[in-house]
Amino acid sequence: MIFQHFIPQSLPSNLLSLLVLLSSTVLVTAEDFDCHYVSTGGSKWDLTPLKGSHTVSRTRDSPPTTMVDELRFNLCKNLKPMHGVSDDEQCPTGTRACLRKINKKSESTDRVIAVIPVASTSDIEPVLSQLDSPKGLSLTFSGSRYPSSSDALQFINFSLFCADDADPKADPTFVSYENGVVRVDWSSPAACALPDDQPPPQTPPQAPPEDEDDEDTPADEGGGESDAKPAKRGSGLGFFFLVLLLAFATYFILGAYYNYSTYGARGVDLIPHRDFWREVPYMLQDVVSHLCSTVRPQRSTRGGYIAV
Structure with missing residues (x-):
């Protein structure tokens, strides 16, 4: 033919x-x-x-x-x-x-x-x-x-x-x-x-490609909650810290520019509110000391007399 x-x-x-x-x-x-x-x-x-x-x-x-x-x-x-x-x-x-x-x-x-x-x-x-x-x-x-x-x-x-x-x-x-x-x-x-009475076989669904196999993906341990929600919460926390970091950077840059253009400051004098930042370590030390003095008696409390 x-x-x-x-x-x-x-x-x-x-x-x-x-x-x-x-x-x-x-x-x-x-x-x-x-x-x-x-x-x-x-x-x-x-x-x-x-x-x-x-x-x-x-x-x-x-x-x-x-x-x-x-x-x-x-x-x-x-x-x-x-x-x-x-x-x-x-x-x-x-x-x-x-x-x-x-x-x-x-x-x-x-x-x-x-x-x-x-x-x-x-x-x-x-x-x-x-x-x-x-x-x-x-x-x-x-x-x-x-x-x-x-x-x-x-x-x-x-x-x-x-x-x-x-x-x-x-x-x-x-x-x-x-x-x-x-x-x-x-x-x-x-x-x-x-x-003759058997219908044509249907094409089976395509299996996922081998390189996209997710057999190693851990199963959800929660009560049916998707992993997407924790991921979103983590992303929101990271975004908050990013905004906070950018705010601090903007504060120091604008403050340094103000001190330079207004007072002609140089070196460490460019830091805005310099005296406040010098006191921050001492303020943190006082807070830690106060917390320690508050917690220590509770841990050492016992029956009997307390030395005065």
């Missing part, structure tokens, strides 16, 4: 067979594809149990080294960057499926010899088709050209097989990578079509 007008005769037979398969399936845009509600051929699926990042690999011996094909993918969202891995050794942002070829040799550092974005959001063009034997769903994503200077398009095909008794968290299987096509098999209850 859609591919029959531009399939070149020089394409490998495996890729031709894949394109013929795609020509009889339903194509949707990346925006239309939603893991929460996938529909084709009159059937519908809920693929939310398969969400998240998954990593599968296969190992091939090539003495004296070993080749590891490492595939990372996410059916529903873009892959997050890998921590501790340089940008040139991982796929760019906006990749749904990334294939890395790693060469391993004993007593040598692993070498990443190829990084292939086999599915990119900008080129994804999801293709859905219903599987009959065994029952399930075929899902194909497309990627960019690799290398970028060639005409070799990349694809990844997921064969999701219905398995009622399978572990919901069972890992997918890396089947092959040939002629730019990655094949992955995955048995899961999520690959079983939903009953």
Whole structure:
């Protein structure tokens, strides 16, 4: 249908067979594809149990080294960057499926010899088709050209097989990578079509971002009073002291200017009401002494006579 007008005769037979398969399936845009509600051929699926990042690999011996094909993918969202891995050794942002070829040799550092974005959001063009034997769903994503200077398009095909008794968290299987096509098999209850009388699953509410997680926030210990009120009281007290400090600063600045402009005062004579501030320490000393003399007899009072 859609591919029959531009399939070149020089394409490998495996890729031709894949394109013929795609020509009889339903194509949707990346925006239309939603893991929460996938529909084709009159059937519908809920693929939310398969969400998240998954990593599968296969190992091939090539003495004296070993080749590891490492595939990372996410059916529903873009892959997050890998921590501790340089940008040139991982796929760019906006990749749904990334294939890395790693060469391993004993007593040598692993070498990443190829990084292939086999599915990119900008080129994804999801293709859905219903599987009959065994029952399930075929899902194909497309990627960019690799290398970028060639005409070799990349694809990844997921064969999701219905398995009622399978572990919901069972890992997918890396089947092959040939002629730019990655094949992955995955048995899961999520690959079983939903009953006709079951309504489409609703999109669950979005969880808060990880960096906004407030699990470490202590719970309220009061009788249901919000923490916002103590914060406001603290802010009001701080504002009071700020105003008081500004008032004192204004008093000393204006007083010093008055003494300077009126009396030509210099040095400590600039302090307004200088004699009063000199007496403040003595006044405080008298207050403390009076308080001590008032409290001391009460602490030492006891039965008997008091010395006069």
